[in-house]
Amino acid sequence: MRWNRSGIGLAVLAIVALCCARSEDGKTITLQAQTPQALATPLPTEPSKPAVEGQKRAPEFFVMIDPSHGGNDKGARFTGKLVEKDITLRLARELRKELEERGIASRLLRESDIDLSLDRRAEITNEQRAGVYVALHAGRPGKGVRVYAPALADPQQPLAGRFLPWETAQSGALGRSQNVARAVSEELKKKGMTVANLSVPLRPLNNVAVPAIAVELTPDQDNLQSLESQKRQNDVATAIALGIAQIRSETGARP
């Protein structure tokens, strides 16, 4: 039987990729079945790759910063031009700068306006064994900043031996996520901001096997332009960086 290129391509497509990610304590492995891309789907070009993909695993503690949404996923729309995906990217760059000033390494899940699935965001974070995962959001209603710790939709899902179910991969890190959320909230309050602390089932936080929080910036006094304010973004980024630095100093490299 003679194999041509398309035949080999189809055979390759039939394989289901299994992505493996070790949890931060190295004791558990998260497995997720991933459907391969169709032959007709063009391979992503260099600029559309996630910012951190392909980087070697960092041996030291680092923060994975996730500017939520991107590409076709605009997130919340505030005005015709002001959309959540742009605000989160600017805030992410600000947070990276603030963390670096405090000697904490960080990586951005996206550096530009690209599509990146929620599952892929969690996979990269787990694969690279980040010390902390921070998802950045912007939304209405309310005022100030909301800090979310993950909450499992179904906390009683049984563990499958040494494997973590994808939907509850966060289960082993829930307590530490709450510690990070509390520390960040304290720093935001010190800056005089209105802060709400909540625990909700969010993707991809629940699929991340390391301490994870989400920070949501809301318009100040219904002033939508405040979402773009350099000072406000800097204040929020500084508070997040201080919270992470504090909890890191208290507990060593592992929050």
Added chain:
Amino acid sequence: MIPRHFQITIALVLLAILISGIVIIRMTHKEEALTLQSSEAAPAAPMVGGKQEHIQLLVAYDEDQALRWRPADVFLPADRNLRARETLRSVLAQYLQTPSPHPLGKGSDIKDVYFISDDTMVVDTTAQFADGHPSGILLEELTLASLIETLTANVPGITKVKFLVDGKERETLAGHADLMSFYQTAAVHEMAKEFE
């Protein structure tokens, strides 16, 4: 040669047939338009009967980011599935009115609900429910908490709830809240307390 009076009679008969034809065609078009209009306005599921009950709905209020119990008189059938569906639809009805405490997209509705076991319920919503839902962590969580809490308060015995959108699984409601998981009602109850 055809007599003149006979010619006039035939002409009148032909004219009457023509006018009748036009009237029938116009009436048919009007009927089709009315049928189409009523089917667009109709809910995804047929209305059901039942006994009127005084129940409590947990309603989301965007203005103060809170969930509050509100009484409502709703016709609820005895059948458990139908009771669950009508309970959920009465919550959505609160959000679809004008002005709304928590606006949702036009066409948001419950297509179907069914138990996959004694205590686990699947709720199938219309596509408009998710497509037209405002994006935002808080807004999405308030919607889910409001629906699940109202459901468990009025239909006893439900411990897990899963949402589908137009018969299919969807990752999130509008970019944030998890729709892939089965929600444990006890965990949602704890979460809802944060907003009450």
